[in-house]
Amino acid sequence: MTLLSRTYADLCRQGNEELQHEELRDAVARAALPPAFDTAWRRHLLPQPWFVQEVEVRSFAQDLDGLFDLLVSLPERLFDGDAERYAKELGLDPRHAALLRRSAEGRPARLGRADAYHDGTGYRLLEFNLGSEVGGMDMAVCNTALLGVAAFADFAAAHSLAYEDTAALLAADLRERARPALAGGAAEPVIGLIEGNGGIGPYGTLMRAFQEAMAAQGLELRIGEVGQLRTRPDGKLSLDGAALDLVLRNFGASQLLDDPAGMAAAEQLFRAHDAGRTVLFTSLESGLYAHKNALGLLSDPRWAGAFTAAERALVARVLPWSRPLGGGAPAALLDACRERRERLILKPGAGHGGLDTFVGWECTDAEWRAALAVAGERGYLAQERVVPRPEPVLDPATGRAEEWIAALGFFLTSRGYAGAHARANRADGGAIVGMSSNPDTRMACVFTHP
Template structure:
């Protein structure tokens, strides 16, 4: 537990300064209010600035290591690399379409703090990661006088994710601008995606509008290509498409790859920028992290690189029938210390938690993971619990957080947190645990 968390909770218990109800009284903009108000924690999350800065530097180094894997381990053969991490040829071909070979440094690294430092759980790369609007929470909270006073007293800081993202979008859109000094951006989902995700997209649109950007929402089938190749949405030319659809959505849609082809052509011709390209998906697969952790590959990295991997990445191994002899047996023995994750999964879906399984259930899960392919076994990271005061009940409970650290070409771009009660199960994710809450993150000295 950080000392500042205890200080905050103690103030809430004393009824000092109105901190207990600060989140409830924070005035949020309409779209953010609709999307997130029911899911907010009653207090922000606190992290040490020095630890955050050090972890962000490690993430930049890890990003470079991930991008180097095809060259280091497979003589530059991307197809061999993709096959090794479990990608099917059709998916590999789609991920490489309109790629430059150097994916944009845009993503979110999810991590637990285990009491000694941050440990990486997964590295989600690409523009579809979401959460780019969460700094709205921080700014709203700072407009509450009682919290603003607490922030000044304790030297709290935060990084505006939306502002950092807006700068990136302006820079990337510049080559395709059609006369205006500001780009028109399309936030584009896959077919049928606006229905379930529209409220989250509108919160992103609202946050970008605060940054002076004109962002339009649509689905991939709503976009048209003009005769000159430039993409339009409802007749409005788009300078940049902020991709909110994943390659897997295109493959699951019988018309998906064909409908996406104008996006690729417009990007290649410089008429409308596709940001990010799908090639980010080559490196966000969890089996790529397993390659970094695999002792059979250790000679491909120097001592400093190996130390970086050991510092931030839990023991991780790809599970496949052709894997190392004894690996499955080792995983059976280490049930209480392991979790099985689908390499391309998200939100904790289709995950098997060893310490919540019986031996028989775990054996079945391992067999299923090998049969399905693409699964990774990862060492359990026990997150440090933090106290949270509930202003409705007046009680204090322990919660745990999965911190999401954002990275752009300019480096660290802010953080948010998904949080659960410490006794609420192993998965901290809104897709798989309805009790998960979202919260902004402040750094402190």
Template sequence: MVNPVTELYNKESLAEGSPLPTIMGEVEKDPKLAGWTGSYLPRPLFVERREIEAFADDVLALFDVVTSLPERLFDGDLDAYCAALSIDDGRKQLITRLGGTTPPRYGRADMYHDGTSFKLLEIGIASEVGGADRAGEIPRALLEAAPFAEFAQANGLGFTHTGQSVATALTEAGAAVADGRDPVVALLEGPGGLADYASHWNTFRDVMRGFGLDFHVAEIGDLTFPGGKPHLGGRPVDVILRCFTVEEIMGDPHGADLVEPVFRAHEEGSVVLFTPMESNLFANKACLALLSDPRHHDRFTGAERELIDRVLPWTRSLKGEDSLDDELIAYCRAHREELILKPNAFYGGVGVIAGWTTPEDAWLTALRAGAADGAIVQQRVVPRSEPVVDPATGRVEDWQAAWGLFYTPGGYAGAYARAVPAFESPVIGVTAYKNTRTAGVLHF
């Protein structure tokens, strides 16, 4: 089912001489987007404002439920909770170094629209999520292009600027530390991380500076700590936007030594670590299995169970409490073409195996490995088709999109999407599939 604004946009795009099919060429040249090296979908996606904001409300409500899981299901025992999520002792010590505190509402929820409603794939509680640089800037640049601006005005289009929302969140986070001055914010990658992500984070830096933030990009090893206060190039840092991951710290021989002064500075109140490593207690995909598992239904209110059932596909952990869950494995074998397997702790489509593209023997092997290493199986959600006019051929082609919904402590913070030609890849993501395109999102 295609919404009326999409139908109208494609109709106008197919008109002789229409500038709309090539409008993204202008957007690509925008100074705040030109540094990004990815590719764009030829048109933005459109969504009813009421629908996207209602789903954002559901995501935020689910955030509160997810972050309460250790207390609800394990009486606050983080050791038992981490064991259920297949988090080993070394990672647990790193993740809970600040005491297991509840992280601020910040991240990117990923979802599909199945033609009827949005369905949540991952709640994305993390500060290292990507896309915030483009989510607000693509629609902003589109609205500054005259042909699109005319269409937008005629159809009441608007958007929520993700960059502006993030800048507000970081400013507010640093207020207590900065003592009345504008806070200095440092986005920190892991050791060697800028070799892969410098262009992406530098684009984000430019967006943040556009909203008045004193914002810098570096690696965690670039910090110094005179008097215990983090400094970058001689400049005191008030907020660290953490984009180094657990795996990056664990994988570096000096990782623990690099991160410990940051933890101490956060504890002493000389810097705000945004977000703390504890976010990884709840970004783990096994959290969704804990929500979905009927054995835990009595720990949720009726309204919470209704919320879970409404937004979350059937999800189960492959890790049995004591041994291989033969009954679950048998179910997964019988329903292979309806299920997808996802490792608990990875992101960006790493390790994801779609049952409908996997031979039976390989699927069984993957299930057994997932049970040993920590993985979930989830009901397949087929994303609706998004018809797009190809600017080169003039033909309408079907694409499928994964939507990314951003949220901050202030609430809903905008959205963007990644899209692939329909049914060309079981995983939709820039790092997972080379033909993935990025799309802006506007509401009506």
């Protein structure tokens, strides 16, 4: 554990002459959160922030920057630039692959979230989610609100706490990307935060919290679904009559493919982007590199010759043992996976939130054999287990410190590292730390310390 998390828990429980421990203990509950964020997240918040060491975060973020460059170079390095061969190797069906390449620019925007565990020695990457649809980019609102609680502000000053405001850094990227499409004389872009058809129902609360966070950065976001977009005579898209300079994509390719009206509705979006009238940010191209099997290609020894010694060292430093399973997987690899059940987890290549994942150490041998059969048919990624380091978290109701584990989400923008958030479970709460698969998961903002 970090010394600071123990210090924080002790201060919350005992207090001292300088800090009112009751106020520090209840800092998250006392924090004055903006209304939409409060509605979306208050009940899901951990009762304290997560603390990480600045030097470790910066080092890991630098490695993530390098890993992003390796990921987007895979088609050229391994398949002579043939995107179709690359997509086939990932296990994508032709229709899905073609959609991901629609309006592609050859290199996706550097925007995403890398999820990682700290195993006690350093951060190990679990998955690299690329594209504008990643969640959590408004979590720094919680950092700001906590600093409005006097006892926490004193603690932050005493321990030199800091954080990066992801929303502020993203806002700078959005202004830059929208500039070519701005109407003459406009000072700020009008942005559509667009979901797939039917997506506002389940995700509207989260979208409004994000809209609120971006409004604090001076940006106007209008919420809608792809089927509500219209093309104006000048080729620009509009939403409810308002011309859009940029569409911030909150939907994935699978939502379009699963929706009979989705593809037709999205086609006008692609046309407006190609014509330079309304910018699509980010393009669906990000999905070619967010696919988990892309990580498997980085660590698969069959492709080792395509990377320099320094690049191989970077992959080994950041990524646990990972191998793509599919039709072309060697029999020896499947045999090794059967034998290493207690050390492996199987993840769907295009999955999210821990859904449809098979956890080897929670399976019987028979269940694991069946899981491997499914993984081979559907093109899963086999990845070595990373055991996260537990941290103490004080329960304000009982006054007892309990052990929790967290998956840290590190954000990247064109400006590099752009802050972090944490998804946390009790250490005995199961293998998957994610809101979609575990209702006991809690969110936390992240502060760095020296």
